[in-house]
Amino acid sequence: MTPVEYHVLLALSSGPLHGYAIKSAIVADSGEAVDPLAGTLYRVIARMITSGLIKETTPAGPRESHPGLERRYYTLTPPGRRALTSESERMKRAATMAEQRLRRLKA
Amino acid sequence: MKRSLVWLARLFPARFRQEFGADIAEQLAVDFDRARARGTRPALWFWMRSAVNIIGSALAEHYHPSSFTNGTSPGFRQEHTMRRFIDGWQQDLKHAARGLRRSPGFAGVTITTLAVAIGITVALFGVVNAVLLKPLRYGHADRLLFITGEAPGSDTLHAHRQMGWR
Numbered sequence: 001m002t003p004v005e006y007h008v009l010l011a012l013s014s015g016p017l018h019g020y021a022i023k024s025a026i027v028a029d030s031g032e033a034v035d036p037l038a039g040t041l042y043r044v045i046a047r048m049i050t051s052g053l054i055k056e057t058t059p060a061g062p063r064e065s066h067p068g069l070e071r072r073y074y075t076l077t078p079p080g081r082r083a084l085t086s087e088s089e090r091m092k093r094a095a096t097m098a099e100q101r102l103r104r105l106k107a
Numbered sequence: 108m109k110r111s112l113v114w115l116a117r118l119f120p121a122r123f124r125q126e127f128g129a130d131i132a133e134q135l136a137v138d139f140d141r142a143r144a145r146g147t148r149p150a151l152w153f154w155m156r157s158a159v160n161i162i163g164s165a166l167a168e169h170y171h172p173s174s175f176t177n178g179t180s181p182g183f184r185q186e187h188t189m190r191r192f193i194d195g196w197q198q199d200l201k202h203a204a205r206g207l208r209r210s211p212g213f214a215g216v217t218i219t220t221l222a223v224a225i226g227i228t229v230a231l232f233g234v235v236n237a238v239l240l241k242p243l244r245y246g247h248a249d250r251l252l253f254i255t256g257e258a259p260g261s262d263t264l265h266a267h268r269q270m271g272w273r
Contacts, residue, residue, distance in 0.1 A: 019130035020137060037157055038116075038134040039164025042127040046173040072130065 009084040016059045018071040053080035109139045118165035
């Protein structure tokens with residue numbers, strides 16, 4: 001899973017979001033380390049829809065007002081939630097391992 | 108400048124544009140305005156990065172489509188998988204044809220090698236089929252005997268005659 005894919009799942013774990021809100025959440029969640037450009041982000045979103053990790057949805061609450069075309073909202077699917085969980089656990093294990101090895105290097 | 112970026116998004120395939128075109132245009136416009144608010148240099152830098160990104164992504168989308176429409180139905184996904192499979196074959200064939208056209212010498216050697224190999228295989232199969240696989244043209248082929256003898260003063264043909272060729 002690429003960092004952008006992971007952060008799309010992470011952004012949508014807080015609820016349905018439209019494209020630009022996903023982008024803003026990615027930048028905020030990653031501390032500006034991940035800032036996908038438009039071409040990259042929407043190809044990732046398209047791939048993730050095709051692979052069934054996310055899907056288009058209608059938000060329950062009122063939509064944000066928007067001057068252009070109606071915005072599309074996306075949400076996590078059950079396989080998307082499972083992918084986010086397993087990838088988060090894998091990253092946690094890797095981070096713990098890295099911390100232990102770095103401590104050993106310092107000692 | 109902002110408009111030129113949005114215009115570049117037209118390079119994406121029509122079906123992708125239909126699905127994501129408006130969102131891409133929004134992100135380009137908002138991010139360009141933010142970069143411009145920081146100054147001319149950040150705006151120029153953003154424009155260059157975005158232009159390269161849009162052109163690259165559009166080309167990639169033409170050759171390796173990530174999606175054609177919203178893929179929520181299983182039917183779509185099945186069709187999509189089949190289409191990607193066929194597209195993959197077409198891509199491979201086109202790539203091979205282009206490669207062969209670029210180097211005719213290599214193409215000649217490849218085609219000759221293939222022709223000789225196929226010829227040898229067909230000839231060998233013909234021999235194996237005639238000698239080992241194909242049944243004899245008359246019935247009870249399993250009752251045929253091969254008679255031979257090594258006794259001094261005798262020969263196989265004579266023994267055959269004595270047996271009356273039964």
